[in-house]
Amino acid sequence: MDALPLLSAILLSPVLGLGLILLVPGGAARLVRWISLVSATVASLLSIHLWHSYDTASGGLQFVERLPWVEALGISYHLGVDGFGTILVMLNSIVYLTGVLTMWELTERVKGFFGFMLLLVVGVYGVFMSQDLFFFFFFYEIAVVPMYPLILIWGSGNRDYAAMKLMLFLLAGSALLFPALLTIYHSSGLGTFDMVLLSQHHFDPDLQIFLYPLIYLGFGVLAGMFPIHGWSPTGHVAAPSAVSMLHAGVLMKLGAFGILSVGIRLLPVGATYWAPTFTVLATIGIVYGAFVAIRQTDFKFVIGFSSVSHMGIVLLGLNLATLGQAGDDALNGAVFQMFAHGIMTALFFSTVGFIYDRAHSKTIADFGGLGAQMPRAVSIFIVAGLCGAGLPGLASFWAELLVFLAALKTYPLVGLVIIGGLVLTAVYILRVFREAFFGEVNPRWESLRELDLVGWQLLPRAILVGVLLFFGFFPRALLDVIDGTTTTFLARFWMQ
Amino acid sequence: MEPSLFAPELIALLGGLLLFGAPLLGAGSTTNWRLAIVIGLATVAGAIWTLPMSGDAFAPGIYHIDAFSQSVKVVLALGYLLVILGAREPLTLRAHAWCELPMFLLMATVGMMIMVSATELLTLYIGMELAAYPVYIVIALHRNPAVGAESSTKYMVQGMMASAVSLYGMSFLYGLTGSTYFSAMGVQISTLAATPLFWFGIVLLLSGFLFKLAVAPFHFWAADTYEASPHEVITFVASVSKVAAIALLCRIMSLVIPAGSEAMGLQSILMWFALAAMTLGNLAALRQSDLKRLLGYSAVAHAGYALIGVQAMSASGLTAALFYAVGYGAMSLICFLVIAAVGRDQDRVAIEDMSGLWQRSPGMALVFLVGLLGLIGLPPTVGFIGKWFLFSAAIEQGQFMLVLVAAINATIALYYYLVILRQIYLVEATAEAPAVKWTPSLVIATTVGSVIVVGMGVLPGAAWDLAALAVAALLG
Numbered sequence: 001m002d003a004l005p006l007l008s009a010i011l012l013s014p015v016l017g018l019g020l021i022l023l024v025p026g027g028a029a030r031l032v033r034w035i036s037l038v039s040a041t042v043a044s045l046l047s048i049h050l051w052h053s054y055d056t057a058s059g060g061l062q063f064v065e066r067l068p069w070v071e072a073l074g075i076s077y078h079l080g081v082d083g084f085g086t087i088l089v090m091l092n093s094i095v096y097l098t099g100v101l102t103m104w105e106l107t108e109r110v111k112g113f114f115g116f117m118l119l120l121v122v123g124v125y126g127v128f129m130s131q132d133l134f135f136f137f138f139f140y141e142i143a144v145v146p147m148y149p150l151i152l153i154w155g156s157g158n159r160d161y162a163a164m165k166l167m168l169f170l171l172a173g174s175a176l177l178f179p180a181l182l183t184i185y186h187s188s189g190l191g192t193f194d195m196v197l198l199s200q201h202h203f204d205p206d207l208q209i210f211l212y213p214l215i216y217l218g219f220g221v222l223a224g225m226f227p228i229h230g231w232s233p234t235g236h237v238a239a240p241s242a243v244s245m246l247h248a249g250v251l252m253k254l255g256a257f258g259i260l261s262v263g264i265r266l267l268p269v270g271a272t273y274w275a276p277t278f279t280v281l282a283t284i285g286i287v288y289g290a291f292v293a294i295r296q297t298d299f300k301f302v303i304g305f306s307s308v309s310h311m312g313i314v315l316l317g318l319n320l321a322t323l324g325q326a327g328d329d330a331l332n333g334a335v336f337q338m339f340a341h342g343i344m345t346a347l348f349f350s351t352v353g354f355i356y357d358r359a360h361s362k363t364i365a366d367f368g369g370l371g372a373q374m375p376r377a378v379s380i381f382i383v384a385g386l387c388g389a390g391l392p393g394l395a396s397f398w399a400e401l402l403v404f405l406a407a408l409k410t411y412p413l414v415g416l417v418i419i420g421g422l423v424l425t426a427v428y429i430l431r432v433f434r435e436a437f438f439g440e441v442n443p444r445w446e447s448l449r450e451l452d453l454v455g456w457q458l459l460p461r462a463i464l465v466g467v468l469l470f471f472g473f474f475p476r477a478l479l480d481v482i483d484g485t486t487t488t489f490l491a492r493f494w495m496q
Numbered sequence: 497m498e499p500s501l502f503a504p505e506l507i508a509l510l511g512g513l514l515l516f517g518a519p520l521l522g523a524g525s526t527t528n529w530r531l532a533i534v535i536g537l538a539t540v541a542g543a544i545w546t547l548p549m550s551g552d553a554f555a556p557g558i559y560h561i562d563a564f565s566q567s568v569k570v571v572l573a574l575g576y577l578l579v580i581l582g583a584r585e586p587l588t589l590r591a592h593a594w595c596e597l598p599m600f601l602l603m604a605t606v607g608m609m610i611m612v613s614a615t616e617l618l619t620l621y622i623g624m625e626l627a628a629y630p631v632y633i634v635i636a637l638h639r640n641p642a643v644g645a646e647s648s649t650k651y652m653v654q655g656m657m658a659s660a661v662s663l664y665g666m667s668f669l670y671g672l673t674g675s676t677y678f679s680a681m682g683v684q685i686s687t688l689a690a691t692p693l694f695w696f697g698i699v700l701l702l703s704g705f706l707f708k709l710a711v712a713p714f715h716f717w718a719a720d721t722y723e724a725s726p727h728e729v730i731t732f733v734a735s736v737s738k739v740a741a742i743a744l745l746c747r748i749m750s751l752v753i754p755a756g757s758e759a760m761g762l763q764s765i766l767m768w769f770a771l772a773a774m775t776l777g778n779l780a781a782l783r784q785s786d787l788k789r790l791l792g793y794s795a796v797a798h799a800g801y802a803l804i805g806v807q808a809m810s811a812s813g814l815t816a817a818l819f820y821a822v823g824y825g826a827m828s829l830i831c832f833l834v835i836a837a838v839g840r841d842q843d844r845v846a847i848e849d850m851s852g853l854w855q856r857s858p859g860m861a862l863v864f865l866v867g868l869l870g871l872i873g874l875p876p877t878v879g880f881i882g883k884w885f886l887f888s889a890a891i892e893q894g895q896f897m898l899v900l901v902a903a904i905n906a907t908i909a910l911y912y913y914l915v916i917l918r919q920i921y922l923v924e925a926t927a928e929a930p931a932v933k934w935t936p937s938l939v940i941a942t943t944v945g946s947v948i949v950v951g952m953g954v955l956p957g958a959a960w961d962l963a964a965l966a967v968a969a970l971l972g
Contacts, residue, residue, distance in 0.1 A: 026858065070957045072964060073888070134884070141875050148914060152922055160922075164914060171910050175903035178883075182891040182899065 005065050006050055007079040007129050010089065011122065013043040014096070018118040021111060029110035033100070036114045040097040043125075047093035051481070054086045059484030061131070061196065069135075074185075074192035078132040083485030084260070084335050087478060088128045088253060091342045094467060095249040096121045098460035099242035102350045105357070106154075106240075113154055116146035117242060124250050127257065133181055133193040136262065137174075143254060144170045144222070147235070147247065155238040156356075162231075162238035169231035173221030180214040183207070184266060198266055199492070205269045212270025215263040216278060223255025224311040226285030233304030237362075241353025244300070248307045248345035253338045256314045260334075264322055268493045271322040279319045283414050283421075285312030290424035294431065299355075299362045302432055303348045306388055309425065310341045310396075316418070317403040321490065326406035331486045333402025336478060340387070340395035340471065347384040347464040351377055358451045364432060369441030376453040378437045380461045385429040387468050390422055395471035398479075501553045501561045503542040504569050508606045511535030515599040525594040529584060532598035533937075536577030539605075543570040550969070557677045558616045563969035565613040567962055568743040571822050572612075574944075575736035575829065576605045581941035582833040583728040587841050593637040593726075600630035601732050608740035612747065617666045617676040620744075624662070627740065628655050628708075631733060635725045640843055647724035654707065654717040662704025668697030678751055685751075689758035699765060702748060709741040711803060712772040715796040719780070722792030723844060727836035730788060734795060735829035738802075742821035745806045746814045750970045753809050766807035767898060773800030774905040781912050787835060787845045790912060791828070794871060797909060798824050804902060805886045811967055813889035819963045820886055823878030823952050827870035830945035834864045838932055847916055852925025857932040861920050863942045870949045872913045873906050878952035885960070 017039030024031050054062055064080040081089060099117065106113055119142065126139025144167075151163040185193055188201045203211075217228065224232040232252070236244050264271045289309025296302045317334025321327045354377055355370075356362050371378045387394035390401075400422070408415030453461065471478050499506065514535065518528055547566045553559040580598055589597060607626030614620035632652040638644025666676070672694055673681050681688060688694040703714065710718035722730055752759050777796030784790035802824065805817030837860060838853065839845035854861040870879035883906065887899045952959045 068957075070960055072960060073885075138875050138880070141880060145869070145874050148917070149921060152918060160918070164911070167910060167914060168907065171907045172904070175900070175907050178887055178903040179891060179896050179899040182884075182888050183896060185888070186891050 006046060006053075007063050007081065008065055010043050010046045010050065010093075011079070011125050011129065013039045013046070014118040014121045014125070018115060018122065021115045021118065024111065026111050029107065032111050032114050033104060036100045036118065039118065040093070040100045043121075044093040044097045047090045050081070051086055051090050054081070054083070054481060056083070056480050056484050059083060059488050064131070074190070074194070075134045076132055076194065077135065078194060078196075079129040080131045080196075081129055082489075083482045084257070085128050087335070087339050087481055088250075088257060089125060091253070091339050092121065092124050092128065092250045094463065095245055095342060095346045098346060098350060098463055099245045101456075101460035102245065102353065103240070103242040109153060113150070113240075116150050117246070120146040120150070120246055120251070124246070124254060127254050131195045133185065133195055133198065133262070135193075136195070136258070137177065137181055140254060140258065141174065143251060144174075147239075147243070147251070150243045151235060151239045154240040154243070156240070157238050158234065159238040162234040166231045166235040169221055169228065173218045173228075176214045176218035180211050180218065181262070183211060195261070195266070203267060203269075208267040208270030209273050210270075212263055212267045212274050215267065216259055216274065219255045219258030219263065220315070221255065222252060223259065223315060224252050224308045225255070225315055226281055226288055226308065226312065229285070229289075229308045232308060233301055236304035236307065236349070237298060237300040241349050244349035244353065245346040248303070248349060249342040252307065252311055253342055256311065256318065256334070256338055259315070260318055264318065264493070265489070268322070275319040275322045279316060279323075279411065279414060282312045282316040282319060283417055285309065286316065286418050287421040287424065290421050290428060293428040294424065296428075297364055299352050299364060299432070299436075300349075302364070302428060303345065303352065306425070306428070307341070307345055309421065310337070310345075310388065313337050313400060313403050313418070314341070316407065316414075320403070320406045320410050322493070323410050324494075326409040327490050328483075328486055329402045330406035330410075331490065332479060332482055333399050333406060335482045335486070336402065336475070337396065337399035339478065340399045340468070343464055343467050344384050344387045344396060347380065347461060347468070348388075350461055350464065351381045351384065354453065354457070355381075358448055359445060364436050367436040367442060367445065368439050369437070370445060370448075371437040372441050373445050373448045374452040376458065380453070380465060382433060382437070383465050383468065385433065387472075389426045389429045393469070393472045395468045395475070395478075397472060398475040498551060498553065501546060501549055501551055503546050504539050504566075504573060505606055505609050507542040508535070508539045508573070508602055508609070511538065512599055512602045512606065515595070515602065519595040525585075528595055528598065529580070532580045532602070533577065535602065536573065536580055539573040540570065540577055543573045553613070557679045558619055559610075559613050560615045561613060564743075564746075564966040567966045568612045568739065568818075569609050571739050571825065572605055572608050572736055575739065575825060576601060576732075578829055578833075578941045578945060579728065579732045579736065581937045582731065582836060584935055584937055585840070586726060586728045588639055588726040588843060589634075589637050589728070590639050593634070596637060597634055597728060600634045601729075604628075604630040604732070605736065608736065611740055612743045615678045617669065621659075621663060621666065624659060624704075627737070628659070631729065631737070634729045635721070638724070638726050638843075643724045643843055644726075647721050650717055651721045651725075658704040658707030658714070661707070662701050665697045665700025665702075665704065668693055668700065672697065681751060682754065685754050689752075689755035695762060698748070698752060698762065702745070702766075705741055705744055705748070706769060709738065709745070709799045709802075710792075710796050711769050711799045712776040712796055715773065715777065718796055719784075719789045719792040722795070723786050723789040727832065727839065727845075731829060731832035731836055734791065734832055735825040738795070738799070738828065739821045739825040742802050742806070742817055745803075746818055746967065746970060749806055749809060749814060750972075753971065759809060763807050763809055766803060767895070770800045770803035770807055771898065771901060773797060773803065774902055775800075778905050778908045781909070784912070785846055785848075787847050787850065787916070790847070790916075791831060791835075794909065794912075795828065797905065798828075798871070800905075801883065801886055801902060804890050804898065808889040808893050808895075810889060810892065811964070811971060812885075812892060814970070815960065815963045815967045816882070816885035816889045818966060819952075819956075819960060820882040822959070822963075823870065823882045823949065826945050826948040826952075827867050827877070827879060830863050830942050830949065831867035831871070833938065833942050833945065834860050834867070837934070837938055840933070841930065847919050849929075850916060850919045851923040851929065853920040853932070856925055856929065857934055859934060859939070860932055860942070863946055864920060865917065866946045866949055868913050868917055870953075872910055876953045877949050878956070879949075881953050881956045
């Protein structure tokens with residue numbers, strides 16, 4: 001344990017960045033970009049340090065910091081990460097850094113954009129680190145707020161509708177969480193919001209069964225859970241690139257992380273009771289998302305619905321984890337998928353955004369033979385696509401494999417259905433490749449030849465591709481960090 | 497009698513006389529305004545000075561000074577000061593009203609101070625009327641006589657009816673106990689609680705206050721009065737008056753909480769008031785195009801939220817209500833300060849008038865953003881933590897469904913607040929939109945208000961402890 005409060009330092013780097021950006025005059029776009037980049041780099045380096053110094057052998061909660069905040073009500077500023085938190089903090093840092101680089105060429109209202117983006121990043125870090133139920137929810141809401149202006153002001157297309165829909169869905173989810181979280185606090189009788197203490201309390205089984213669906217649906221909205229995912233594809237499509245990256249890459253993970261660390265951790269009986277129901281919904285989500293993606297005409301809608309499908313895998317893993325037969329595999333797979341999907345969608349949106357900025361079109365049918373005109377951008381998109389299809393050698397493969405194995409062991413029928421879903425995934429990905437990137441060259445895009453990714457523009461995409469490949473070939477580097485936490489998590493789970 | 501206990505009221509009263517005399521001695525509008533600021537500062541200082549004191553200011557049992565009354569007085573005095581800071585040139589008032597406005601608002605503030613200290617029914621009534629009459633008058637000073645007469649009459653007629661209902665309730669309490677002292681009622685509370693007539697009297701008494709707070713179904717005056725009153729006056733009504741009304745509800749609750757389970761009937765009545773206020777206020781606000789009218793309905797909804805804490809009838813509930821009242825006062829204040837600055841030469845301010853505010857005045861747009869985030873109930877503002885405290889107090893009483901309905905209501909409200917934000921940040925200003933004047937005094941007032949909104953949201957510990965201390969003093 002080192003003397004530096006590492007988690008607070010990570011949390012503070014975007015906070016300081018935000019403070020500095022507010023002080024800079026509106027016209028100084030260059031300075032704003034550099035402040036954002038420096039704060040993102042610092043946060044990323046600290047996150048690497050966090051990953052490196054997280055002791056996988058002993059597992060459990062590490063880097064704990066604790067300060068009383070409202071003592072009378074048992075609220076404390078309590079940070080700490082387990083293996084799951086560690087990799088998700090890393091995920092957020094990667095998406096944050098590459099997001100800033102992706103938006104480097106933004107010229108419109110730069111100060112406001114990076115200000116809101118940093119606020120979003122603060123919220124996401126906070127959720128992954130909080131061990132206090134109040135702060136968990138506090139940061140959760142902070143992460144949701146900036147989505148509205150980010151989509152409304154810097155978005156495109158049907159942004160008015162998308163931004164409003166997103167906010168209404170997400171806050172309706174919070175409306176379920178509000179009474180549920182407060183009931184957890186009051187019914188424990190411990191007078192504390194400390195999640196570590198609450199997780200050791202045995203809640204009344206009937207109460208758990210009553211509260212768990214509220215928590216699951218409340219957080220599930222943000223995780224793009226079927227059938228309350230409607231906000232997600234429209235939001236993805238209307239948002240600017242870096243916001244789509246953060247939104248699909250990390251924000252949706254907050255939902256899944258909330259289900260895991262509040263729902264399953266505090267209410268194990270409720271989780272087991274409801275798991276079969278939510279397994280069915282998650283399975284439908286996987287297949288449905290893929291089906292709808294096949295019929296889309298817009299690049300971003302394809303990715304938006306693929307997110308619903310891929311997040312379905314995370315939710316499926318979480319539910320299977322509570323059923324016992326292959327809990328370890330399911331939970332490892334779900335957390336691995338959170339990370340892999342985060343990197344993969346970030347790569348997708350980063351690249352689609354680049355193509356859109358050059359071609360001003362996201363319609364698949366408009367393109368054709370784009371591979372010949374923008375070989376570098378298209379190659380990167382193809383890497384992301386193959387990762388989405390679960391190709392071995394890329395990170396998603398391991399995640400999906402683990403969840404599928406767990407599904408086959410627990411509910412063989414569900415296992416078969418989602419393998420069918422995987423085939424559908426291949427169909428929609430390959431369809432995009434064929435119609436947009438290969439085939440007859442469309443002369444309309446001749447001018448794009450000079451506009452392909454060059455120089456530093458390759459940097460954010462290269463980082464993301466590198467991460468996907470690295471964990472595709474060395475999945476143990478990631479699994480080692482989460483496996484220890486999975487074991488203790490499930491051991492505590494079954495004790496209850 | 498100990499005059500030092502009476503310091504804030506005394507300073508404000510003498511200040512009121514000064515403000516009355518100054519224009520007669522030839523002071524211009526600027527001098528008068530500066531004088532009002534100095535008096536406001538002195539009143540705040542007086543209230544802070546008396547904060548640690550406690551005791552009875554007159555004969556025992558009439559006028560009580562304790563941590564509760566004095567901390568509310570600090571807030572009231574500060575609220576007055578901030579309203580006056582923003583009222584440098586009240587263009588929607590008649591040309592000569594610059595001398596009346598600070599004086600009458602100050603008198604109303606004194607009335608509210610008397611209200612929160614009163615522990616006897618007649619003193620309470622005098623305080624209520626002193627708080628109400630000056631506001632009736634300044635609303636009527638609208639530069640457009642037709643508008644002023646209409647909104648003032650509406651407010652006055654309904655307000656007087658509310659007072660009459662309260663007075664009627666007081667007569668029952670007097671008839672039952674033979675005394676107007678709260679302490680006398682406290683002694684007999686266990687026998688009184690068994691008498692239905694006592695609860696009838698309490699409900700009538702409360703109805704009068706709920707009227708002033710614009711809780712549904714007594715909210716009809718709010719939208720019309722908000723829409724058609726001079727901006728500076730409604731800034732005061734929407735912030736300072738609300739704090740006083742909620743503090744007063746806490747005072748009445750402290751009277752009936754000792755009745756224990758006998759008070760459950762009252763709790764369920766108040767719960768339905770809260771539900772009606774939230775739901776009707778929010779649904780009505782969805783359809784408004786006039787910004788002040790919209791915020792009038794939003795005030796109805798927020799009164800409903802605050803009532804959640806009041807009806808919990810517990811120390812944590814009253815603390816949460818008091819905490820939220822102060823937070824809401826600050827949020828509402830900064831929103832209205834901005835509205836008053838943007839539409840300073842307009843009788844009515846529509847949502848369209850806020851178009852492109854971020855370009856016309858980025859600072860003011862930011863202040864409005866902070867205020868709206870607070871009203872929506874999002875962190876890092878006091879709106880979020882305040883709702884958390886209120887809902888927590890209700891869950892403590894097992895009122896799960898109430899909290900669920902309140903939280904869903906907050907989602908409905910999100911829509912109309914976002915429509916305003918969209919207008920400010922996305923829609924371009926029309927060419928003829930007047931420039932927005934950012935005077936130094938307005939900068940100070942909005943900054944102080946925003947700091948309270950964000951400060952209480954990020955570091956609520958100190959404010960919560962102070963509110964808890966106040967409520968502890970109240971509950972004895």
